[in-house]
Amino acid sequence: MKVMRNLSLSALLMATLTAASPAGADELKISKAVGDRFPDRTLPLIEGGESSLARFRGKKVILIHFASW
Amino acid sequence: MWYRTLKPLLDKKQIHVVGIVQEQHPERTRLYKQWKQYSFPMMVDSLNLLGFHAIPIVMGLDESGIVRYSRMKQSQLKTFLATTYKASKSSLTLSKKPDMAALKARKKPRDLADAYFLYGSDKDLSLAVSSYQEALKTDPKDSLAQFRLGVALRRRYESRFKKTGDDQGAIESWTRALSLNPNQYIWRRRIQQYGPQLNKPYNFYAWIEKARSEIRKRGETPLPLSIEARGTEIMGKGLKETTNKTMPDPDPKGQIHRDKDQKIQVDVMVTPKPVRPGERIRVRLSFRPKTKITWNNEAGDVQLHLDWPKGIALIDGSFSAKNDKKTSSSEKRVLELELSVDKALRGSVTLKGYVCYQICTADGSCLYLRQDLSIPILVHEKAPSIR
Incomplete structure (x- = not known):
């Protein structure tokens, strides 16, 4: 997976993890902490159309948040 | 490699794997x-609706959609799969395309703008832009509206509904958003995509050509990109100064006829804007022939000349855009420059110069024209660093 594509990306991840801070006052009030339900937002699909994570209920889901850059 | 680990589980339909892509141009993904x-x-999730601050992040959700691992490691996968989690009933329903009339009535312009962007066509991008701007009138410190305004402006710039200044407007919105929330690394990357080489953590899109080559070798046709990555988007981190700083000066006496009705439309984008003293900026100049105007490729190349005001210095750049091999063409041509800003510089500085080009009009007449350029740079000590 791209997640482990190169060292620079790993370095980026490390940097972002260590630099994280509480969201600003106008940030989305969306919690993604352990024990919370992941937000059920409908989003466009890269393959066309749209979907929501609700569609994937019933099996465990590995959610990979990434970009090609 | 995550995917290598997950593929057998996917093939056996034991789990779902879902990607969430944080990118201005999702077709690149x-x-x-x-x-x-x-x-x-x-x-x-180009608009960052889910509010992630960084990538890559891998999460594990149970059968009910409850987050069990918020930053999952591969070593935790086995335990995740083996664990039976208590079923939880969802009170949430699948969100559908919103009722636009109801959204308007609620007077929440940012939500309305999101809906125009997500569910509308390119024609609706202007409605998204104006709705984000309305949201910012009410709350200028709404960093989400600032970021999303930038996303919508950039998208409109790359559509047939583009307006002059959309590309620069996107950079300025993203810079304001980052200034309000400097820990948002996804927003930071959006500026870095177009910004100075010095500030790049790595090359964003160098993989594209390699990908196309390998896809073709497999006998497949690479999926098309509506917007090609170019210039600084496909450059890696750069620190060295160029040895070639000789800029052409084809019209030192100002005798070449001016392109008064702008047969070539020039877009100027300075990234970031404002810039912090002592940092670098990237200037991107795009030259686009208007309808029925073509480049005269049998004559000279597009040539750029700039004068350097005190406190601004050239690090690297291209000053001429080569002609196409065809005798005439109408493609967009781009020149990029990387400039350094002196530590002592503050306020507004204007970079002045001109561009000369050879074009032909619909009636067959071919002209050598000059267009004067004015590139505004804003230096502010409180500007966010985009390194």
Whole structure:
């Protein structure tokens, strides 16, 4: 997976993890902490159309948040 | 490699794998997916609706959609799969395309703008832009509206509904958003995509050509990109200064006829804006022939000349855009420059110069024209660093 594509990306991840801070006052009030339900937002699909994570209920889901850059 | 680990589980339909893509141009990820032969669906979150601050992040959700691992490691996968989690009933329902009339009535312009962007066509991008701007009138410190305004402006710039200044407007919105929330690394990357080489953590899109080559070798056709990555988007981190700083000066006496009705439309984008003293800026100049105007490729190349005000110095850049091999063409041509800003510089500085080009009009007349340029740079000590 791209997640482990190169060292620079790993370095980026490390940097972002260590630099994280509480969201600003106008940030989305969306919690993604352990024990919370992941937000059920409908989003466009890269393959066309749209979907929501609700569609994937019933099996465990590995959610990979990434970009090609 | 995560995917190598997950593929057998996917093939046996034991789990779902879902990607959430944080990208201005999601079709680039579509090409990446084709290259890597990923078989899982990918959802697009260009507006950062889910509020992530960084990537990459891997999460584990149970059968009810409850987050069990918020930053999952591969070593935790086995335990995750083996654990039976208590079923939880969802009170949430699948969100559908919103009722636009109801959204308007609620007077929440940012939500309305999101809906125009997500569910509308390119024609609706202007409605998204104006709704984000309305949201910012009410709350200028709404960093989400600032970021999303930038996304919508950039999208409109790359559509047939583009307006002059959309590209610069996107950079300024993203810079304001980052200034309000400097820990948002996804927003930071959006500026870095177009910004100075010095500030790049790595090359963003160098993989595209390699991907296309390998896809073709497999006998497939690479999926198309509506917007090609170019210039600083496909450059890596750069620190060295160029040895070639000789800029052409084809019209030192100002005798070449001016392109008064702008047969060539020039877009100027300075990234970032404002810039912090002592940092670098990237200037991107795009030259686009208007309808029925073509480049005269049998004559000279596009040539750029700039004068350097005190406190601004050239680090690297291209000053001429080569002609196409065809005798005439109408493609957009781009020149990029990387400049350094002196530590002592503050306020507004204007970079002045001109561009000369050879074009032909619909009636067959071919002209050598000059267009004067004025590139505004804003230096502010409180500007966010984009390194």
